Amino acid sequence: MRATFFFTLSIAPFACFGCDYPEFTYGPCAFGVAGACGEGKKCALVDVKTGGLGCIKAGPKTFWQTCGTDADCREGALCDPRYGACKPVCKSPSDCQFEIKKGDKTSTLQGNCIEAESATGTAIAANIKHCTSHCEPIGAAPCDFGNEVTCVERLGDGFVSNGFDCAKSKGLAAGAPCGAATDCAPGRVCVVLATKPPRTECALWCDPHGASNPACETNACVGFDPPAYYGETEYGTCVAPS
Numbered sequence: 001m002r003a004t005f006f007f008t009l010s011i012a013p014f015a016c017f018g019c020d021y022p023e024f025t026y027g028p029c030a031f032g033v034a035g036a037c038g039e040g041k042k043c044a045l046v047d048v049k050t051g052g053l054g055c056i057k058a059g060p061k062t063f064w065q066t067c068g069t070d071a072d073c074r075e076g077a078l079c080d081p082r083y084g085a086c087k088p089v090c091k092s093p094s095d096c097q098f099e100i101k102k103g104d105k106t107s108t109l110q111g112n113c114i115e116a117e118s119a120t121g122t123a124i125a126a127n128i129k130h131c132t133s134h135c136e137p138i139g140a141a142p143c144d145f146g147n148e149v150t151c152v153e154r155l156g157d158g159f160v161s162n163g164f165d166c167a168k169s170k171g172l173a174a175g176a177p178c179g180a181a182t183d184c185a186p187g188r189v190c191v192v193l194a195t196k197p198p199r200t201e202c203a204l205w206c207d208p209h210g211a212s213n214p215a216c217e218t219n220a221c222v223g224f225d226p227p228a229y230y231g232e233t234e235y236g237t238c239v240a241p242s
Helices: none
Strands: 041-047 052-057 077-079 086-088 097-102 105-110 113-115 129-131 149-155 161-168 188-193 199-206 220-230 233-239
Touching (some): 041 077
Antiparallel strands (some): 041 052, 077 086, 113 129, 149 161, 188 199, 220 233
8 A cells, every 4th residue: 555645735824914013113124134123123024915024023933933923933034824934034045054963963954945935825925035944754853843843845836846844733643634734743744545435644754665764563664656755765654554
């Protein structure tokens, strides 16, 4: 049996209409420029629908943490309206290199610099860009804040992959029914199983070739159809035998 990704995303919009933004001043400001709005403030995305910018008090949250609006994130970070996590603002991919530590080993992740997207996946404005994390699906680093943020494949028009990225998660455990990629806890993926009738559930990511497997217990680690890759490594999922 092979599993398939469940691509339908059911993510509520993170746009905030009529919000009382702290120290809000609407008008043009230099997005992504440090200090553009003065000490303790940031040039923020205040209208997801139109791409409107404004100076507001910078929030407390840092990269890869959950957010509801851009007011939640610190200066230099944008609340990704599509996936509900603070992302570094950027101008080019060179702004999107991140070091992560795993035990004694330090590695570098190379994310993409993309236009911010609405909850439905449409681009907001060409000058509003943020990094993707290029997170590793099994461990979810750098977006490993408990069960709040998971690592999902970011899909664009026509299901074209834009790599893996951090997303706010509902934290569902393996075996739980799911309706979207973001439902599952870190290290898990929402899959459609070839049962009769078909069903969807959260299942552990794994490496079908064994190099990076978590314990699949009595389940098998099976590949996806078509295959799913992180870098040059094929990934699969732990599912019960049919």
